Amino acid sequence: GAGVSQTPSNKVTEKGKYVELRCDPISGHTALYWYRQSLGQGPEFLIYFQGTGAADDSGLPNDRFFAVRPEGSVSTLKIQRTERGDSAVYLCASSLNAGQETQYFGPGTRLLVL
Amino acid sequence: GENVEQHPSTLSVQEGDSAVIKCTYSDSASNYFPWYKQELGKGPQLIIDIRSNVGEKKDQRIAVTLNKTAKHFSLHITETQPEDSAVYFCAALRDTNAGKSTFGDGTTLTVKP
Numbered sequence: 001g002a003g004v005s006q007t008p009s010n011k012v013t014e015k016g017k018y019v020e021l022r023c024d025p026i027s028g029h030t031a032l033y034w035y036r037q038s039l040g041q042g043p044e045f046l047i048y049f050q051g052t053g054a055a056d057d058s059g060l061p062n063d064r065f066f067a068v069r070p071e072g073s074v075s076t077l078k079i080q081r082t083e084r085g086d087s088a089v090y091l092c093a094s095s096l097n098a099g100q101e102t103q104y105f106g107p108g109t110r111l112l113v114l
Numbered sequence: 115g116e117n118v119e120q121h122p123s124t125l126s127v128q129e130g131d132s133a134v135i136k137c138t139y140s141d142s143a144s145n146y147f148p149w150y151k152q153e154l155g156k157g158p159q160l161i162i163d164i165r166s167n168v169g170e171k172k173d174q175r176i177a178v179t180l181n182k183t184a185k186h187f188s189l190h191i192t193e194t195q196p197e198d199s200a201v202y203f204c205a206a207l208r209d210t211n212a213g214k215s216t217f218g219d220g221t222t223l224t225v226k227p
Contacts, residue, residue: 031213033213033215040220042120042217042219042220043203043217045214048214058214091158098213102160103215105159108157
């Protein structure tokens with residue numbers, strides 16, 4: 001079956017611009033996670049959803065970052081007033097439920113802020 | 115919060131040899147420890163996991179051991195093959211922070227034919 005998909009695969013933007021990154025989880029998965037991965041480092045937790053609600057957003061670095069999942073399926077990560085330091089790979093994962101459940105990762109969106 | 119340290123950062127072995135990657139964690143409440151393999155341009159893929167109620171788990175050439183007292187866990191790959199070459203990440207998670215995984219910084223494994 002289809003795995004987690006993320007669009008776009010690559011995004012180049014200019015400092016100060018607004019970007020949206022999309023994640024399509026595996027059908028039927030209630031939990032969805034966003035991570036950020038910088039070069040040479042492990043994924044860093046940003047936020048996770050259980051259904052439509054953000055169950056834990058403690059990893060969002062500041063108020064320029066926001067994520068939604070209005071219908072409990074697709075999620076969008078939104079970054080306002082992008083900065084060069086936001087450049088990274090943004091990974092999305094989904095699992096059947098939260099907790100000790102296998103997380104299935106998408107291929108990521110590579111964001112470059114010039 | 116949780117802190118996970120992973121060693122070594124790079125590991126090179128000859129095909130057929132074994133590879134061992136070690137991780138330590140700080141939060142004694144963590145009770146789920148997955149290992150991921152990440153190939154270039156792809157997202158991490160779960161290869162094995164262990165829960166705190168067991169000390170060891172094996173799946174063919176891959177095994178994981180957990181020492182809760184010392185707060186460390188290890189990945190063991192036997193009879194390595196060139197296709198095992200990738201970056202490996204350990205992670206730690208606790209149920210009360212369901213979903214919030216803390217990852218190590220990864221180990222780049224190279225298996226030389």
